[in-house]
Structure formats: structure tokens, C-alpha cells
Amino acid sequence: MEFIIANEGIPQNIGCEGATIAYYGSEIEFRYETVPPHGDEIFSAELPLLDIKLPFWMYGRNLIFLDAYYLLAETVEAHTWNPITSRLINIHTGESASLGDWYNNVKVKANCVELKNDFTGETMILKDVKNLSWV
Numbered sequence: 401m402e403f404i405i406a407n408e409g410i411p412q413n414i415g416c417e418g419a420t421i422a423y424y425g426s427e428i429e430f431r432y433e434t435v436p437p438h439g440d441e442i443f444s445a446e447l448p449l450l451d452i453k454l455p456f457w458m459y460g461r462n463l464i465f466l467d468a469y470y471l472l473a474e475t476v477e478a479h480t481w482n483p484i485t486s487r488l489i490n491i492h493t494g495e496s497a498s499l500g501d502w503y504n505n506v507k508v509k510a511n512c513v514e515l516k517n518d519f520t521g522e523t524m525i526l527k528d529v530k531n532l533s534w535v
Contacts, residue, residue, distance in 0.1 A: 401417050401418045401419055401420060402414060402415065402417065402418070402419040402420070403419070403420050403422070404419055404420070404421045404422070405421075405422050405423070406421050406422065406423040406463075406465045407465070408465055408466065408467065408508075409464065409465070409466065409508035410464070410465075411461075411462045411463065411464050411506075412462075412463040412464070412465070413460060413461050413462070413463070414430055414441075414443070414460040414463070415441070415460070416432055416435075416441050416460075417432070418430045418431050418432050418443060419460075420448075421463070421465075423465045423471075423491065424465075424468040424469070425492075426447065426449060426491040426492050427447070427448055427449055428445055428446070428447055428471065428491055429445065429446045429447075429448055430443035430444070430445050430458070430460060431443055431444050431445070431446070433457055434481065436481035436482070440459050440460070440461055441459070441460045442457050442458070442459055442460070442476065442481055443457060443458055443459075443460050444457055444458075444478065445457075445458055447491060447494050450492075450493075450494055452494040454489070454494070454496070455478065456475045456476065456477055456478055456487070456496075457475065457476050457477070457478050457479075457480075458473045458474065458475050458476075458487075459473070459474040459475075459476075459484070461474065462474060462504070462506065464506055464508065465491075466488075466508065466513065468492075469490050469491060469492050470488050470489065470490060470491070470529065471488070471489045471491050472486060472487075472488055472489075472506065472513070473486070473487055473489060474486060474487075474502060474504070475487040475498075483502070484502040485498050485499065485500070485501065485502055486498075486499040486501065486502055486503040486515065487499060488526075488529060488532065490534075495534045495535060496534070496535055497529070497532035497533055497534045497535070498533070499515065499524060499526075499532075501517055501520070501522050501524070502517055503515035503516060503517055503522075503524060504516075504517060504518055504519070505517070505518050511527065512525050512526060512527045513525075513526040514526075
């Protein structure tokens with residue numbers, strides 16, 4: 401299993417062995433679960449410092465850490481691989497908020513995150529996380 405120290409705004413990809421990613425005093429552990437027919441490994445995840453297992457699975461690609469708290473990830477319901485939904489995860493509390501669509505094209509800017517689904521054309525500009533529906 402890899403140990404990675406993440407950098408803000410730079411996409412991380414993890415291999416099939418899984419990984420632990422450290423970021424701003426927190427850690428998230430990824431454990432391999434499956435590979436869907438179209439490829440790209442899917443992982444379950446746990447926040448070991450909080451003893452929280454996240455209730456959804458994540459693709460191991462394009463994991464983007466934003467400011468000191470948030471991870472933007474492509475997620476699916478546990479034990480599935482479709483539909484893919486982008487989700488913001490607070491790695492210090494275990495709370496998460498679905499962004500309602502899959503955004504495969506992400507640009508981190510100084511005061512916002514621009515998200516786009518290249519297949520449907522859907523776009524979203526994320527400036528403030530307070531208005532998201534946190535679970």
C-alpha cells in the first residue's frame with residue numbers, strides 16, 4: 401500500500417494496491433474493492449483518525465484536495481460502479497456533499513473550482529461549500 405502526501409489542487413491517482421493519503425493533519429485510507437467493465441479501480445475509504453468508514457466507494461483517479469479540509473472525488477454507491485457522482489468530502493469530520501452530477505473536468509482556480517461534465521456539457525462553479533447539502 402502506498403503512502404502519499406497530497407498537494408492542494410493537484411489530482412492524485414492511486415493504484416490497485418490501495419493507498420493512505422495524508423493531507424493537512426488528516427489521513428484517508430483507500431482499500432481496493434473492484435474494477436468495473438470499463439476499467440479504473442474502485443475503493444472503499446476510511447478516515448482512520450476519526451474511526452469513520454465512508455458509506456460510499458470512490459474511484460482512485462482524479463482525487464483532488466481543496467484547501468485544508470476537502471477532498472473532491474468521483475463516487476458511487478457501495479457495491480456498485482454506476483452512476484458516478486462527484487462528491488466533496490470533509491476529511492476532518494467525515495461529512496460529505498454530493499454535487500449532483502459527475503464532473504470529470506475540474507479546474508482549481510484562486511477563488512473557485514470550475515467543474516464540467518465533458519459528456520453532457522453540465523457545468524458548475526463551486527465558490528462556497530456552505531450551501532451544499534452535507535450528510
